[in-house]
Amino acid sequence: MDTIYKKIADIVGSNYVSNAAEELYIYSRDQGVQPARLPDYVVMPNSTEEVQKIVALANKEKIPIVPMGGALVLSGLTIPQRGGIVLDMKRMNRILEVNEKSHYAVVEAGTSQGMLQAYLKKHHPKLKHSVPDAPPVATIGGNIAIHGSGHLSQSEGGFHTEMVTGLEVVLASGEAVKLGSCSTVPKWFSRAPIPDLAGLFMGWNGTTGVITKIGLKLFPSPKLKDVMMFMTEDVDSITDILFRIIDTEMAEDIAFFVSPKPAYFEGYQLIMISVVANSEKEMKLRLELIRESVREYIDSKEAGFLPLPPYMKVKLVGAPQKNLSEFADVMKGGGFEYVGAIMPVESIPEAYRAGLEITSKHDITYSMGARIVGRGSCVMFYYAYPFNRADSKNIETVAKALEETNEKALEIGGIPWKTEISGQQLILERMEPGTYKMMTEIRKLLDPNGIMNPGNWEVQS
Amino acid sequence: MKQEYADIIHRCFRCGWCKLPTNYQDFNCPAYLKYRFETFSSGGRMWLLRAWLNGDITTSERLQQIFFSCVTCKNCVEACALPHIKDKLVDIFIAAREDLVEKSAVPPPVRDYLKAMSISGNPYKKPQAERGTWAEGLDIPKYTDQEYLFFVGDVGSYDEVGMKMARSVATLLSDTGVSFGILGEDETSDGNDVKALGEAGLYEHLAKQNIGILNERGVKKIITLSPHGYNAIKNEYPEAGGNFEVYHYTQVLGLMMNDTMPKGTLNAKVTFHDPCYLGRWNDEYWAPRFALGSIPGIELAEMDRNMKNALCCGGGGGNFFTDILGTGKDSAAQVRVSEAVETGAEILAVACPLCYKMLDDAVKAEDLGEKIRVMDVAEIVNESRK
Numbered sequence: 001m002d003t004i005y006k007k008i009a010d011i012v013g014s015n016y017v018s019n020a021a022e023e024l025y026i027y028s029r030d031q032g033v034q035p036a037r038l039p040d041y042v043v044m045p046n047s048t049e050e051v052q053k054i055v056a057l058a059n060k061e062k063i064p065i066v067p068m069g070g071a072l073v074l075s076g077l078t079i080p081q082r083g084g085i086v087l088d089m090k091r092m093n094r095i096l097e098v099n100e101k102s103h104y105a106v107v108e109a110g111t112s113q114g115m116l117q118a119y120l121k122k123h124h125p126k127l128k129h130s131v132p133d134a135p136p137v138a139t140i141g142g143n144i145a146i147h148g149s150g151h152l153s154q155s156e157g158g159f160h161t162e163m164v165t166g167l168e169v170v171l172a173s174g175e176a177v178k179l180g181s182c183s184t185v186p187k188w189f190s191r192a193p194i195p196d197l198a199g200l201f202m203g204w205n206g207t208t209g210v211i212t213k214i215g216l217k218l219f220p221s222p223k224l225k226d227v228m229m230f231m232t233e234d235v236d237s238i239t240d241i242l243f244r245i246i247d248t249e250m251a252e253d254i255a256f257f258v259s260p261k262p263a264y265f266e267g268y269q270l271i272m273i274s275v276v277a278n279s280e281k282e283m284k285l286r287l288e289l290i291r292e293s294v295r296e297y298i299d300s301k302e303a304g305f306l307p308l309p310p311y312m313k314v315k316l317v318g319a320p321q322k323n324l325s326e327f328a329d330v331m332k333g334g335g336f337e338y339v340g341a342i343m344p345v346e347s348i349p350e351a352y353r354a355g356l357e358i359t360s361k362h363d364i365t366y367s368m369g370a371r372i373v374g375r376g377s378c379v380m381f382y383y384a385y386p387f388n389r390a391d392s393k394n395i396e397t398v399a400k401a402l403e404e405t406n407e408k409a410l411e412i413g414g415i416p417w418k419t420e421i422s423g424q425q426l427i428l429e430r431m432e433p434g435t436y437k438m439m440t441e442i443r444k445l446l447d448p449n450g451i452m453n454p455g456n457w458e459v460q461s
Numbered sequence: 462m463k464q465e466y467a468d469i470i471h472r473c474f475r476c477g478w479c480k481l482p483t484n485y486q487d488f489n490c491p492a493y494l495k496y497r498f499e500t501f502s503s504g505g506r507m508w509l510l511r512a513w514l515n516g517d518i519t520t521s522e523r524l525q526q527i528f529f530s531c532v533t534c535k536n537c538v539e540a541c542a543l544p545h546i547k548d549k550l551v552d553i554f555i556a557a558r559e560d561l562v563e564k565s566a567v568p569p570p571v572r573d574y575l576k577a578m579s580i581s582g583n584p585y586k587k588p589q590a591e592r593g594t595w596a597e598g599l600d601i602p603k604y605t606d607q608e609y610l611f612f613v614g615d616v617g618s619y620d621e622v623g624m625k626m627a628r629s630v631a632t633l634l635s636d637t638g639v640s641f642g643i644l645g646e647d648e649t650s651d652g653n654d655v656k657a658l659g660e661a662g663l664y665e666h667l668a669k670q671n672i673g674i675l676n677e678r679g680v681k682k683i684i685t686l687s688p689h690g691y692n693a694i695k696n697e698y699p700e701a702g703g704n705f706e707v708y709h710y711t712q713v714l715g716l717m718m719n720d721t722m723p724k725g726t727l728n729a730k731v732t733f734h735d736p737c738y739l740g741r742w743n744d745e746y747w748a749p750r751f752a753l754g755s756i757p758g759i760e761l762a763e764m765d766r767n768m769k770n771a772l773c774c775g776g777g778g779g780n781f782f783t784d785i786l787g788t789g790k791d792s793a794a795q796v797r798v799s800e801a802v803e804t805g806a807e808i809l810a811v812a813c814p815l816c817y818k819m820l821d822d823a824v825k826a827e828d829l830g831e832k833i834r835v836m837d838v839a840e841i842v843n844e845s846r847k
Binding site for chain 2: 027042071114117122138389
């Protein structure tokens with residue numbers, strides 16, 4: 001028997017390691033258009049101790065190791081570029097603590113967004129966490145590793161990594177370290193006031209260590225929810241409209257979107273505004289203040305609120321929304337990938353026009369939009385392109401469009417988020433040499449054998 | 462593989478909604494819950510099937526294990542995000558099994574089950590003459606011209622727990638004056654799980670044999686013990702020429718509890734486990750709850766995963782007989798009984814002989830016998846009337 005396989009099986013149990021062709025096939029690819037690459041083993045640890053042993057073994061044997069959460073990144077970040085071990089973290093899904101008095105939770109990294117959501121709803125209904133737009137099987141750890149954002153990112157402080165109060169991480173050496181207040185006292189309330197080392201692992205796509213536990217901020221969960229939809233034909237007014245709404249501080253979440261389908265929506269810019277409140281009176285006031293903020297546009301007949309039937313409101317107030325996954329079937333083909341570029345709010349009109357140009361050039365359909373992050377410090381502007389998985393030519397076209405979109409996003413002053421290896425190259429080409437040098441030195445220090453998700457965040461020769 | 466299915470398998474996005482119930486509480490796909498590899502999720506199966514049909518992977522033992530571990534519980538159908546493929550997911554998995562059966566590429570327990578069904582007509586390899594022994598001493602007539610035929614099925618005919626359940630239902634029907642008879646040794650397996658395991662030819666043979674006898678005897682209305690039999694006779698037999706008015710026994714009880722049945726009392730907290738072939742397959746969630754709720758003294762407590770979100774016991778899709786999923790902490794049955802205990806209920810009510818056996822065994826495996834006992838709905842009604 002393969003000795004590495006046997007050693008891994010001794011750590012996690014033979015049921016939780018596989019080198020069978022079926023597992024290697026599935027874990028070699030994701031839902032996007034990036035090329036598949038086979039791992040050698042798929043391993044599912046059940047504890048930090050097991051992760052430590054596996055990573056130590058991989059380090060000793062110089063085997064690449066790729067941590068994986070919900071496997072929903074779409075841009076190939078968990079595809080093992082140089083083979084090795086894919087570490088499926090979803091068995092580590094325990095909710096370890098919910099501190100209701102201090103509004104934080106501590107979870108294992110493989111805990112799914114949906115499970116934490118359901119747990120809070122049942123046991124702590126006054127609290128919630130910020131969920132991404134991804135399906136509910138997306139994991140908390142995976143989202144942190146890629147700098148995710150989502151519902152509440154507008155109103156509650158920004159990216160999900162900014163909501164992290166502490167981490168436990170397994171280093172390439174096999175050591176487990178705690179970062180944040182949990183390193184010093186037995187509470188996971190904050191990353192301050194000590195030096196913030198958590199940033200060495202957030203947004204690094206697993207290239208510096210394996211995140212095993214996370215402290216996460218929780219937020220009030222008011223019982224009433226409503227949603228408004230504002231519509232205009234003038235993309236150049238979007239920035240002003242968005243800031244008018246943001247500055248009321250009455251909205252929980254704000255997202256802008258455009259779509260050529262249904263046909264009657266084509267050419268319109270839509271802004272979805274989610275509002276929550278603890279009473280009818282509060283809700284009424286919030287909705288009114290938001291309406292007032294854009295009164296000028298309404299009075300000039302340049303824009304207005306779209307009446308939403310109750311059934312549509314029910315769909316829209318939910319998070320995450322199932323219909324986002326439905327986008328994969330627009331081409332009757334089961335696939336989509338998107339460029340999500342982080343950029344200033346003011347770049348929206350230019351980003352939108354660039355998207356139209358690219359999709360028109362490649363004759364592909366699209367969905368575009370932007371989620372407001374951090375009270376308008378930036379947006380995550382997405383260009384989503386569906387494709388037909390059974391049509392290789394269509395896949396090639398979409399891959400080209402994605403590459404061009406990455407380039408365009410950088411050109412207009414944005415930075416592609418959780419981007420493919422090729423997109424990472426574009427970022428690194430533009431990065432200050434000193435910054436890249438520092439990244440490389442940090443990685444060498446933390447991972448001298450280069451086993452942690454190699455191929456990511458490094459200049460390709 | 463039917464062209465209709467081959468044309469759509471690439472449309473699965475593998476987004477993972479299929480793993481969860483609609484309240485996201487925990488993994489609700491028994492095979493994924495047990496194995497945890499992406500390959501054992503419905504999305505994983507869809508992608509592997511495409512790879513297999515395209516020749517990218519071979520017909521390995523692992524592939525067989527992956528396909529035959531599906532319990533056909535339809536959680537994925539309920540939870541899938543893609544409206545144009547969701548309803549066909551389980552049909553596609555069954556079609557894949559048909560292809561594997563055709564190639565004789567099945568795990569040994571599946572082979573043994575199908576062999577026993579072919580040779581003995583039942584999975585227990587017992588004589589056909591013993592099909593009616595469950596009714597011994599109950600004075601139940603053979604079906605002649607009664608209003609209903611009581612169709613018992615394989616588990617009710619041969620399995621100890623199933624036989625106990627069949628006796629409970631029959632006793633209750635007798636005591637309350639329902640006009641019914643049984644086929645006894647003339648009954649044939651309903652074939653539901655044979656079909657689910659991909660042996661379409663054998664299923665057809667069994668269905669036609671049953672339909673022949675039922676038509677010959679002039680049966681019009683059928684009460685089934687098992688939701689599996691209910692599903693086959695109600696939904697599949699019409700295509701093979703068998704058109705009957707079919708009820709699951711809880712539906713009959715539900716109606717009787719309203720007026721004709723003298724009610725007793727049972728002071729107990731009860732939680733009900735929805736059988737997949739009654740619930741998600743046939744959209745019947747209320748009849749058993751109505752029957753239980755009609756008993757004075759019973760307090761019904763719902764598990765968090767109930768009705769369309771119910772976690773399967775793990776016995777569907779033939780797994781009751783093949784045990785591909787096996788036991789253990791992550792087996793659906795063991796997770797389910799722990800969930801039942803969390804409600805504070807002292808009785809876990811079931812309406813399917815397969816669920817009964819699976820959950821009863823799980824209570825023992827989890828050493829929960831002092832906290833909860835498994836009873837079928839008819840047993841509970843009978844106990845209330847003592």
